[in-house]
Amino acid sequence: QRLAILSNSRAASTHHIVPFLDKSMAPAIAAKPLLSDLVAQSRQVPSSHIRAVGDRPDLANVDHESGAGIPLIDLKHLDGPGRRGVVEAIGAACENDGFFMVTNHGIPEAVVEGMLRVAREFFHLPESERLKCYSDDPKKAIRLSTSFNVRTEKVSNWRDFLRLHCYPLESFVDQWPSNPPAFR
Numbered sequence: 428q429r430l431a432i433l434s435n436s437r438a439a440s441t442h443h444i445v446p447f448l449d450k451s452m453a454p455a456i457a458a459k460p461l462l463s464d465l466v467a468q469s470r471q472v473p474s475s476h477i478r479a480v481g482d483r484p485d486l487a488n489v490d491h492e493s494g495a496g497i498p499l500i501d502l503k504h505l506d507g508p509g510r511r512g513v514v515e516a517i518g519a520a521c522e523n524d525g526f527f528m529v530t531n532h533g534i535p536e537a538v539v540e541g542m543l544r545v546a547r548e549f550f551h552l553p554e555s556e557r558l559k560c561y562s563d564d565p566k567k568a569i570r571l572s573t574s575f576n577v578r579t580e581k582v583s584n585w586r587d588f589l590r591l592h593c594y595p596l597e598s599f600v601d602q603w604p605s606n607p608p609a610f611r
Contacts, residue, residue: 568592
């Protein structure tokens with residue numbers, strides 16, 4: 428089982444690809460705070476999510492041959508003599524890529540599967556239930572939102588997310604969604 432980790436150090440430079448040539452081709456859609464609800468109204472990309480052509484990744488110049496990809500870090504030696512190497516690999520991944528995947532993390536597969544199941548259940552709740560957690564305040568520890576900072580971004584990123592602070596757990600778990608019931 429692999430888990431993906433996103434570092435905040437380079438998250439703001441992430442680009443997303445959308446299938447329109449310019450904003451004039453995009454439909455006007457009534458405002459919805461979450462992308463999943465916005466696109467449910469239309470089969471087209473909302474204009475709020477379309478980047479100018481010059482701001483899009485240049486896929487013609489992407490290196491597909493070098494084998495470079497998401498760094499994969501084995502945590503097997505984190506608590507032993509190989510600790511320094513693991514920590515250095517994590518640091519390099521955060522500095523160079525902004526994210527990485529880990530193996531041998533010690534989290535039982537059943538726990539990971541349960542977390543994914545409950546997350547799917549949460550994102551399939553009715554809009555009114557999910558919006559109880561919505562906030563456009565990027566400083567909130569617990570919030571459902573879209574993009575990185577909808578207050579300041581000119582073009583939104585293609586995602587919805589539920590941010591949960593969880594350490595120490597007892598300081599945050601009472602703020603987590605109560606629906607679905609298995610969430611907490």
